Amino acid sequence: MSLWSKLFGGKSGDTAGAKPKANMHEHKGFQIEVAPMKESGGYRVAATINKDVEGELKTHQMIRADTIASLEEAEEVTLHKAKQFIDQMGDGIFR
Incomplete structure (x- = not known):
């Protein structure tokens, strides 16, 4: 945990069972749902990419x-x- 998180109320303790919250972003007409996956020793880079095509x-x-x-x-x-x-x-991406 970083010093700033400790000073300004960041959570501490074990979060091994916690699922990270997904958050949405838009880029060039695509929707990106950022959702890193909890792994031992950290988080795996993962996201869902959506787009309305026709x-x-x-x-x-x-x-x-x-x-x-x-x-x-x-x-x-x-x-x-x-x-x-x-x-x-x-x-x-969708092929």
Whole structure:
């Protein structure tokens, strides 16, 4: 836990059984649901990417090998990787 979290009321204690809250972001017409997965020793980079294509909701589950120690950092890395994936693949994500 960081010093700032301790000073400003961050949670402490064991959160091994806790599921991180998902949060939504929009990037170039895609919806990104950032939802890192709890793993031993940290959180796995994971997100669901959605887009409405010709009236049909397309979904892609992105799960990376990367594991990050803190939830907050895992959420930041996940969002960055999802945006990068969208920038590189565009609608090809759903093929």
